[in-house]
Amino acid sequence: xxxxxxxxxxxxxxxxxxxxxxxxxxxxxxxxxxxxxxxxxxxxxxxxxxxxxxxxxxxxxxxxxxxxxxxxxxxxxxxxxxxxxxxxxxxxxxxxxxxxxxxxxxxxxxxxxx
Amino acid sequence: xxxxxxxxxxxxxxxxxxxxxxxxxxxxxxxxxxxxxxxxxxxxxxxxxxxxxxxxxxxxxxxxxxxxxxxxxxxxxxxxxxxxxxxxxxxxxxxxxxxxxxxxxxxxxxxxxxx
Numbered sequence: 001x002x003x004x005x006x007x008x009x010x011x012x013x014x015x016x017x018x019x020x021x022x023x024x025x026x027x028x029x030x031x032x033x034x035x036x037x038x039x040x041x042x043x044x045x046x047x048x049x050x051x052x053x054x055x056x057x058x059x060x061x062x063x064x065x066x067x068x069x070x071x072x073x074x075x076x077x078x079x080x081x082x083x084x085x086x087x088x089x090x091x092x093x094x095x096x097x098x099x100x101x102x103x104x105x106x107x108x109x110x111x112x113x114x
Numbered sequence: 115x116x117x118x119x120x121x122x123x124x125x126x127x128x129x130x131x132x133x134x135x136x137x138x139x140x141x142x143x144x145x146x147x148x149x150x151x152x153x154x155x156x157x158x159x160x161x162x163x164x165x166x167x168x169x170x171x172x173x174x175x176x177x178x179x180x181x182x183x184x185x186x187x188x189x190x191x192x193x194x195x196x197x198x199x200x201x202x203x204x205x206x207x208x209x210x211x212x213x214x215x216x217x218x219x220x221x222x223x224x225x226x227x228x229x
Contacts, residue, residue, distance in 0.1 A: 034218075035216070036218075042222075043204065043221060043223060044118065044204070044218075046217045046218070049217075053137050069172075089157060099150070101147075101159060101172070102147075103172075104136075104157040104159070105156060105157035106155065107157075
């Protein structure tokens, strides 16, 4: 199966600064890389995703980059706001035994300091 | 609201006991996934069902089992419970089975506490 590593485990930034979270994956067959945000006590929700045929994708203040050769992808949040405080999970998806499965990283707890 | 319903929201039980967690996927979604999230831990994939059939297994213990019924709801059965089984159990659903990508829609989770 897939092994996804995520760094850092915790991240504190001042409001207005940028935040970067990095993930690596092990299986070169993985072809889809979503990011989920989990606010305290809530369910994880998709915030952005990228497919393996794209190098970068942006949606307002968040962007994701993918380096297939190095097998790593990153989440970038610019102009951070207090409501960005949450746990962020990266994930990788590939095809094993005909089934599609998302394997998640261990999460990054982002704290935006007002 | 994701459209995925999980019951119960909270459950407290004793070691050695057995519990059943229930999940109703979004209308139209054929795939159901179960994930375990321990305190300050990531999301551990347990098992996936598609249209009633088991599609993939992750790190699911032999004491745990699951099934998906004809109406597509799913149940996760946890038996011989241990303290370490205390966790938040998420169910998620998606519409697609194989090709392409597809967002996972998570339920609110069932928090299990084993005393």
